[in-house]
Structure formats: structure tokens, C-alpha cells
Amino acid sequence: xxxxxxxxxxxxxxxxxxxxxxxxxxxxxxxxxxxxxxxxxxxxxxxxxxxxxxxxxxxxxxxxxxxxxxxxxxxxxxxxxxxxxxxxxxxxxxxxxxxxxxxxxxxxxxxxxxxxxxxxxxxxxxxxxxxxxxxxxxxxxxxxxxxxxxxxxxxxxxxxxxxxxxxxxxxxxxxxx
Numbered sequence: 001x002x003x004x005x006x007x008x009x010x011x012x013x014x015x016x017x018x019x020x021x022x023x024x025x026x027x028x029x030x031x032x033x034x035x036x037x038x039x040x041x042x043x044x045x046x047x048x049x050x051x052x053x054x055x056x057x058x059x060x061x062x063x064x065x066x067x068x069x070x071x072x073x074x075x076x077x078x079x080x081x082x083x084x085x086x087x088x089x090x091x092x093x094x095x096x097x098x099x100x101x102x103x104x105x106x107x108x109x110x111x112x113x114x115x116x117x118x119x120x121x122x123x124x125x126x127x128x129x130x131x132x133x134x135x136x137x138x139x140x141x142x143x144x145x146x147x148x149x150x151x152x153x154x155x156x157x158x159x160x161x162x163x164x165x166x167x168x169x170x171x172x173x174x175x176x177x
Contacts, residue, residue, distance in 0.1 A: 020051045020164055021070040021126075025058045025077035025112065032085075032136030032149045036077040039132075042157045051164065060115030064124065072128045074160055075112060078136040078149070085137035086148030088156060093120075093129040130163070132156045 024040020027033045037055050044053040052070070056062050058077065067073045079089060081101060091098055093116050100113035112131070119125045134153060137146040145153070 019069065019071040020074075021067055021072070022047075022051060022053045022074045022076070022160065023063065023066060024053070024055045025063075025075060026055075027057065029141060029143060031138040031140050031142050031144060032078045032134075032146050033139050034078075034143065035134050035136065035145055035149055035153050036075075038145065039076045039153050039157055039160070042153075043160055046157065046161055047164065058111050060110035060112065060118070063112065063115045064119055067126050067129070068124075070126050072164070073126045073130070074163075075129070075131045076156065076160070077112060077131070077133055078139070079133035080136055080139065081133075083135045084148075085135050085146055086152040087135040088152050088159075089131075089133040089135070090159075091131040091133070093131055094125060094127075098131060132160065 022040055022043050024036040024038070024043075026036040026038075028037060040053050040055050043051070047053075054066055056066060063075070075093075081087075081089070081099070083089075098113040098116050100111075116125065116129070116131075134149055134156060136149055138144075
């Protein structure tokens with residue numbers, strides 16, 4: 001389920017020196033799991049069209065292909081760690097190991113955590129890669145998102161937009177703090 005509706009395809013616009021990619025991850029029909037997709041759509045509406053926004057199902061190989069050539073990558077997904085629903089987790093994947101247990105509801109054996117660790121091993125991680133995870137309450141069939149998860153989603157949208165706005169240096173390259 002790849003949907004790219006902003007920016008150029010398949011990689012970053014060579015004239016866009018910022019090279020920012022936001023990837024919303026999820027399943028449209030599994031309750032809170034669709035939150036990453038909803039956040040990506042919100043960012044698409046709120047941010048400069050030079051920021052590429054795409055939607056993925058969470059397949060690790062597709063993620064590795066999607067982020068090639070970008071300076072800054074933001075991944076957004078629902079997580080399941082046992083924390084209180086709506087809890088927001090922010091992971092700087094260049095500096096931290098991504099716990100595979102967060103993404104246990106993924107239907108992919110090779111998912112987000114595995115893709116990041118493989119890319120790290122192969123020296124193929126983007127220079128800046130941040131993961132925002134929102135603890136889900138329900139991953140059952142359906143399109144309804146839990147109330148606490150919705151509220152956290154709004155906070156994540158604002159945080160991502162804020163991070164992108166403050167992190168772009170004069171040379172056009174960004175770095176998350």
C-alpha cells in the first residue's frame with residue numbers, strides 16, 4: 001500500500017535541498033493501526049509541498065527503498081509495548097536501537113525495526129531518521145481510532161511539523177534534535 005502524493009518519484013527532488021520524507025505506516029482497516037496513515041495525511045495538508053509524504057504498510061524492504069536519498073526521514077506508526085494507550089514514543093533511530101516488540105501487530109516478519117537494523121548494518125540509514133510511535137489500544141478490524149490515540153496523534157502532528165521547521169539549517173540540510 002504505497003501512496004506517494006507529494007514531491008517527486010521515486011526518490012527526492014534533486015532541487016529540494018532539504019530532502020525530507022515523512023512515512024505514515026499502518027493498516028487502514030485495523031483500528032488504531034491506521035493512526036500513522038492519518039498523521040501522514042495531516043502533515044501533507046499542513047506542511048510545505050516540498051516535503052515528501054508517503055504511506056506504507058510497514059514492509060521493511062519497501063521502507064528501505066522509500067527512504068533512499070533523503071536527508072531527514074520521519075516514520076510514524078502505532079505501537080504496542082504495553083504502555084498506556086496514547087503514550088507517545090520518540091526514537092532517534094540513528095542513536096537508539098528500535099525495539100521490535102513495539103511493532104508486534106505488524107503482519108510483516110521483516111518490518112520497521114528489522115529494516116532499520118539491517119540498514120544500520122549496511123550503512124544505509126538516512127543521516128536523520130526519527131520514529132514517532134503512538135501506543136494503540138485496539139488493533140481489531142475496523143476503521144475507528146481510540147479517543148486517546150486520536151488526541152496523541154494531534155500532538156505528534158504538531159511535534160513533527162515543529163521539528164521540521166526548526167531543524168532545517170541555512171545549508172538546507174536538517175538534523176533532528
